[in-house]
Amino acid sequence: MLAAGLGIAAVVCAVLAIRASRLLSAALWLAAVSALVSILLYELGARQVAVIELSVGAGLVTVLFVFAISVAGDDGLREGEALPRWLTVGAVGALLVLLVGMALPLGEVDVNAGGFSIEAMLWDQRALDVLVQIVLIFTGVLCLLGLLAESRLPAQPPTQALTENVERPDALPVEPEPAEPEHEPALEEMPL
Amino acid sequence: MNTIEIVLVAAFALVGVGLYGLLATRNLIKVVIALQIMIKGALLALVMAGRATDQVALGQSLALTVIVADTVVAVIGLAFAVQVKRMRGTLDLHALSELRG
Amino acid sequence: MTDWLIGLTIVLPWVGALAVWMAGDDRAEIQHRLAVVFSVAAGVCSLLLLPSYGDGPALSIEVGSVFGTFTFVPDGLGLFLSAVATVVGSLAVIFSVDYMRGEASLGRYYAQILLFIGAMVGLALSGSLFLMFVFWEITALCSYALIAFYNDDPKAVAGGLRALIITQLGGLGLLAGALIAYAYLGDTQISTFLAQADTLPSGVLAVMAFGALAAAAAKSSQVPFHTWLPGAMEAPTPVSALIHAATMVNAGVYLLARFYPAFASVNGWETAVVIVGLLSAFLAALMALFATDLKRVLAYSTISQLGYMVYAVGVGGVFASQFHLLSHAVFKALLFLAAGAVIHGVGTRDMRQMGGLRKDMPFVRTVFVIGALALAGLPILNGFWSKELVLEDGLHHGPVWAYAGMLLAAGITALYTFRMVWLVFYGERRGEGHAHDAGQAMKLSTGILAAGTLTTWLLAGGFGKMLTESLPFHDLHAPGALDLYETILTAPATYLALAVIAIGLAAWWFRDRLAWVGEAVPWLARAADADFGFEWLNQRIVTATTSAGEALRVTQTGLLNWNVLGIVGGLVIVLAVLALGA
Numbered sequence: 001m002l003a004a005g006l007g008i009a010a011v012v013c014a015v016l017a018i019r020a021s022r023l024l025s026a027a028l029w030l031a032a033v034s035a036l037v038s039i040l041l042y043e044l045g046a047r048q049v050a051v052i053e054l055s056v057g058a059g060l061v062t063v064l065f066v067f068a069i070s071v072a073g074d075d076g077l078r079e080g081e082a083l084p085r086w087l088t089v090g091a092v093g094a095l096l097v098l099l100v101g102m103a104l105p106l107g108e109v110d111v112n113a114g115g116f117s118i119e120a121m122l123w124d125q126r127a128l129d130v131l132v133q134i135v136l137i138f139t140g141v142l143c144l145l146g147l148l149a150e151s152r153l154p155a156q157p158p159t160q161a162l163t164e165n166v167e168r169p170d171a172l173p174v175e176p177e178p179a180e181p182e183h184e185p186a187l188e189e190m191p192l
Numbered sequence: 193m194n195t196i197e198i199v200l201v202a203a204f205a206l207v208g209v210g211l212y213g214l215l216a217t218r219n220l221i222k223v224v225i226a227l228q229i230m231i232k233g234a235l236l237a238l239v240m241a242g243r244a245t246d247q248v249a250l251g252q253s254l255a256l257t258v259i260v261a262d263t264v265v266a267v268i269g270l271a272f273a274v275q276v277k278r279m280r281g282t283l284d285l286h287a288l289s290e291l292r293g
Numbered sequence: 294m295t296d297w298l299i300g301l302t303i304v305l306p307w308v309g310a311l312a313v314w315m316a317g318d319d320r321a322e323i324q325h326r327l328a329v330v331f332s333v334a335a336g337v338c339s340l341l342l343l344p345s346y347g348d349g350p351a352l353s354i355e356v357g358s359v360f361g362t363f364t365f366v367p368d369g370l371g372l373f374l375s376a377v378a379t380v381v382g383s384l385a386v387i388f389s390v391d392y393m394r395g396e397a398s399l400g401r402y403y404a405q406i407l408l409f410i411g412a413m414v415g416l417a418l419s420g421s422l423f424l425m426f427v428f429w430e431i432t433a434l435c436s437y438a439l440i441a442f443y444n445d446d447p448k449a450v451a452g453g454l455r456a457l458i459i460t461q462l463g464g465l466g467l468l469a470g471a472l473i474a475y476a477y478l479g480d481t482q483i484s485t486f487l488a489q490a491d492t493l494p495s496g497v498l499a500v501m502a503f504g505a506l507a508a509a510a511a512k513s514s515q516v517p518f519h520t521w522l523p524g525a526m527e528a529p530t531p532v533s534a535l536i537h538a539a540t541m542v543n544a545g546v547y548l549l550a551r552f553y554p555a556f557a558s559v560n561g562w563e564t565a566v567v568i569v570g571l572l573s574a575f576l577a578a579l580m581a582l583f584a585t586d587l588k589r590v591l592a593y594s595t596i597s598q599l600g601y602m603v604y605a606v607g608v609g610g611v612f613a614s615q616f617h618l619l620s621h622a623v624f625k626a627l628l629f630l631a632a633g634a635v636i637h638g639v640g641t642r643d644m645r646q647m648g649g650l651r652k653d654m655p656f657v658r659t660v661f662v663i664g665a666l667a668l669a670g671l672p673i674l675n676g677f678w679s680k681e682l683v684l685e686d687g688l689h690h691g692p693v694w695a696y697a698g699m700l701l702a703a704g705i706t707a708l709y710t711f712r713m714v715w716l717v718f719y720g721e722r723r724g725e726g727h728a729h730d731a732g733q734a735m736k737l738s739t740g741i742l743a744a745g746t747l748t749t750w751l752l753a754g755g756f757g758k759m760l761t762e763s764l765p766f767h768d769l770h771a772p773g774a775l776d777l778y779e780t781i782l783t784a785p786a787t788y789l790a791l792a793v794i795a796i797g798l799a800a801w802w803f804r805d806r807l808a809w810v811g812e813a814v815p816w817l818a819r820a821a822d823a824d825f826g827f828e829w830l831n832q833r834i835v836t837a838t839t840s841a842g843e844a845l846r847v848t849q850t851g852l853l854n855w856n857v858l859g860i861v862g863g864l865v866i867v868l869a870v871l872a873l874g875a
Contacts, residue, residue, distance in 0.1 A: 004198045007201070018226055022285060023221050026221075030228055033229060037232045037235065043195075044199065044236075044239050046239045046248075046251075046255065047244065052256065053235065056263055057259070065224075068274050072221065072283065080283075082215065082217065082218045083215055085216075095208065100204055106194075106244070116252075117249060118249050118252050120254045121249035121250060122249075122256065125250075126253045129253060129257045133256075133257055133260040133261070139264075140268055143268050143271075145260070145268065147275055
């Protein structure tokens with residue numbers, strides 16, 4: 001029952017995050033989703049993952065969001081609709097119906113939660129994963145340094161940048177001009 | 193419905209909400225938020241799948257890797273958003289898109 | 294050892310392509326040298342492969358599921374085509390060292406030619422229908438890219454696009470054939486298909502047979518899909534020599550020859566093939582007679598000679614058609630390269646501005662005349678032997694009316710060949726300026742090809758043996774070398790053909806007296822110019838494809854939301870299919 005409650009609460013918070021009218025509210029609802037998911041993970045027996053998810057997802061990422069929103073400006077989301085409502089709801093609804101319909105019923109599964117060691121798994125068998133994670137973080141840092149290097153990026157006035165359009169390549173002529181010069185009517189008339 | 197099925201449905205629902213967010217939003221930061229929600233759903237599904245197939249440790253290790261990856265994505269995505277706002281003055285996707293057929 | 298050689302022959306040109314591209318356009322000398330080295334290395338490897346012909350797969354790569362196994366089978370049909378592709382390819386690359394000196398974007402040029410050579414070898418040696426399709430597509434891509442090499446010239450780009458669209462329709466047919474074979478036989482190996490072709494329902498087999506004929510006609514530029522080849526002459530001449538004379542256009546004939554045992558039993562297929570070959574040979578010969586652009590004459594001549602090869606397959610003479618393919622590859626590449634030397638020296642492609650070049654370009658004249666004599670089918674040269682063999686087979690196994698048409702086409706071939714040689718090299722110089730003779734590399738490559746023209750007919754015996762022993766389904770009975778020569782020399786058909794050729798030559802010599810013939814049929818010249826109306830059909834195909842492309846542009850909105858919708862939609866479709874199937 002706890003799992004059901006947590007699950008529903010997480011989905012509700014997610015919906016509220018998407019539909020929030022201010023970016024800051026959206027970020028805070030995302031933090032709530034993170035917290036609920038982390039508790040749910042703990043209930044599923046993944047204790048280390050839950051702790052990391054809580055501190056990273058609900059902590060670090062939320063702080064980042066708040067920082068980014070404060071720098072970027074919380075203009076509110078006043079722009080129009082991206083896609084027709086029926087299309088988006090219909091597509092996602094169809095997807096969910098198919099997924100749930102195909103996955104359930106699941107039948108009896110063994111839900112033993114004990115007798116495993118995540119440290120042994122992570123460091124012995126999935127060592128490559130750990131290496132990849134390190135490389136990923138390193139790459140991320142490099143990307144950030146490149147992105148946020150202020151001195152090389154002049155801030156352009158918005159109107160100028162927005163009116164540039166990618167040039168379409170010239171439409172290729174569909175009718176090729178006749179390649180040969182005026183034809184000779186009869187071969188005997190060729191000058192020799 | 194046992195725990196596993198409930199969690200499965202919750203995971204699918206989170207992914208669905210995240211996808212809906214990607215479909216319906218025009219703000220760059222909202223896009224990052226929607227991606228994060230999707231990844232939370234994927235995390236749940238991974239851990240749950242590990243339990244259901246008796247490969248608990250593997251499921252959790254993969255979940256750890258996913259957390260690291262999605263954090264890096266969020267960080268870089270937000271840095272992009274900040275820079276874009278600074279350079280182009282708007283975070284509206286429809287105004288920013290120049291690449292079209 | 295064979296599997297290594299096969300792998301090397303395909304991979305070496307590709308590595309060369311990468312090397313040339315990475316050398317950078319500012320180091321042109323290195324690019325020239327790298328290209329020559331890699332293409333010659335590939336040629337050597339393919340020649341080393343020749344003795345080890347067999348009928349089983351030498352190299353297999355398991356891919357699994359619907360793609361089956363990617364196999365390479367070194368049988369006679371494939372080995373000789375790959376040898377032709379690499380050897381003529383290396384000679385064309387050597388020629389390009391002089392021809393393309395000083396041109397921009399050499400990296401792109403050489404990389405695409407080398408990519409093409411590797412893909413052509415793969416196509417010839419492939420034993421799996423899917424793998425053949427993959428290499429077929431790569432050759433089509435390189436052909437398009439090289440035709441449109443001078444990409445600031447709209448004619449070149451339009452020519453490239455048209456060639457791409459029309460040959461790609463054939464490629465789709467090949468893919469459909471592979472899928473049908475997999476659906477009915479569970480396996481995409483060509484040997485499986487040939488062995489079990491009669492287990493397919495006859496309607497399906499007929500569809501595949503005529504589809505293969507259409508694909509081959511499109512790729513080999515036969516009637517009614519032949520109008521792309523003259524438009525492809527915008528390519529640099531070494532490209533025309535390699536791709537549009539010696540290798541890629543032969544892929545269609547190769548397709549017909551390889552699948553002949555499977556399709557021969559389909560009602561009316563052989564007759565259809567004969568008709569396609571006959572029409573192409575005859576009409577293209579007529580069009581060559583009236584053309585004034587040197588490369589265009591050679592293009593029409595290629596269509597015409599390919600018509601001979603297709604006709605030979607139609608009457609069941611697979612050995613004859615492949616032998617003519619070998620001879621044609623050599624002498625047509627020679628003619629194109631020599632024409633390239635002429636064009637490079639004179640600066641124009643229009644034959645009315647040439648003339649009297651025998652004084653300025655003696656070496657080129659010699660090699661060109663050798664190639665022209667082979668084209669016309671004069672004795673001793675390789676064209677004579679192979680063309681006579683084709684006509685022999687046609688007389689004995691095919692309908693008489695077709696034989697008569699091909700004989701007449703042989704006469705017209707002699708006529709336009711002689712006309713071409715006369716207009717370019719003899720008579721008085723009509724254009725201005727001084728023509729310079731060919732450079733070293735040009736002389737080397739054309740000289741080797743001329744030597745080949747004089748001698749490749751000696752390979753007939755070994756070639757026949759190779760084909761007979763390594764093609765288990767074809768039931769070939771290629772005669773030994775001496776038998777072959779004796780048969781050709783003693784057959785009355787040979788002398789009949791020679792007489793017709795002599796008439797053709799004489800007709801040019803006495804053209805002043807025959808001028809009244811030209812007066813009587815002015816419509817013929819106009820019709821020949823308009824490609825006998827087939828241009829309209831091909832133009833419609835190209836226009837339909839490009840407008841469909843333009844219409845579909847609206848789906849590329851560039852907006853994230855639409856792209857994600859596409860992803861979700863695709864996922865829904867896949868899941869729905871899975872749900873229904875399970």
